[in-house]
Amino acid sequence: MYIKLVGIMFILSGCAIYGLFLCYRTNRRIDELAEYKETLILLEGQISYGNYCLPLICTKLSNVCKIAHIRSFYKNVGERLNENAGLEFSVIWSECINEFLKNSYLYDSDKALLAGIGNIPLYLDGSAQINYLEEIKLRLEGLTNCARAEADSKCRVYKYVGLAAGAFIIILLI
């Protein structure tokens, strides 16, 4: 009898924790999208006001990022740009996206949007960079707002479904 009770507790808590994890993932995705949006605002400022070069901007951004893997991402982009190893900016950017966002909570579609920043027309003047980044920023903002709007209801569903699934499994096993 006791063993059954312990089993029930484990199954229920396991399913509930999984529900909470899905909740956490949803919120982390929002945080990451918001952080990227913030870095884009800073990137725009550094280009339009400071007229700085990309390697320097990336290094500066890595110092202000709060999320560790985004910090590493920008740091690495800056370092690789300084290597002058014959690679295009878009290649370096997308390689770093693949390498450093492997363990992030972003969806593949989010990563594809971020990878698009690598196609920024660097050979044109500053205003062209700003317009391009503005477009990406708007889309990021759209994704973030959408994710925020859905987050509450999704989280509630994840929690309840987690518990309900646990209860369902218990009934099946009993």
Next chain:
Amino acid sequence: MNRLNEITGVLPDRLKAVILERLEVNSTDIYISDVNRRFYVIYKKLQEIRLRVNKPFAVTYDGSEKMFNDVIVSVEEIRQCIQYISSYSVYAYRNDIKRGFITIQGGHRAGLAGQAVFDAEKMTDQKNISFINIRVAHEICGCADKLMDFIWKDGCLKHTLIISPPACGKTTMLRDIIRQLSYGDNRHCGIRIGVVDERSELAACYEGIPQNDLGPRTDVLDQAYKADGMLLLLRSMSPQLIAVDELGGPDDIRSVKYLMHCGCVVFATIHGYSLDEVIKRMELREIIGTCGFSRIITLCAVNGAGSVKETTEIR
């Protein structure tokens, strides 16, 4: 850091290998096994690197041009080189590209030429850059030693003008004078100097940091128009001396005249062959004389760049 890296760092791999492996170094110059020493000697002898699209790679080395006929520079290599020179940020160097050169780390200058872009008959930019000339910066500390007694004549500084034909070392000379005045010596204290470096030639700032040593009491306003920059420095940094390279337009002259009446000593350079020739220019006549530039240094290239032709004090 090996200073040769500053230059080879902006070259595509194939051209970098040519510089590192195919330039000859006399066995008397180095112990061949010492790689760093070899790079140092190459750096010292290297003067220019030229990339011309679909043409052989060329360098000016140890005073003569070396053409590598088997190394034809491709469009892709030019494009890569521009990416490296501009740190992947051509947008940040639009003004420099319009002016025809970008200063890279170490104060070296990459001259660029391509197709001019016009807006209402005014050149606004360059596109399709196909020619790159990297001029290796060699700071010559001490080249103004022989002039310092003249500059400090009677124990005081006066407005001084360096007259020189192009490529005779006037910028190098002015740079060394600034450095020596800023450091000071046994007989004279160092003085506060403001430098308006319109073309980034004196301080060779890279990302705002001077790559040439202009001394511990020197403030640099980089890439500012001389006329505005001189007044800005006067107000903001309270310099005892302001130095500018290549005086030219009437606005420059107006600002110099203003400075001369503000208790600030002015050191400047100007293109010309002699004082007589320079003084014929109407706008310059007003600032040369007892109330203006009263010490004149004339340079020539008779014994190589930086040779002093004559020094004149107008009393």
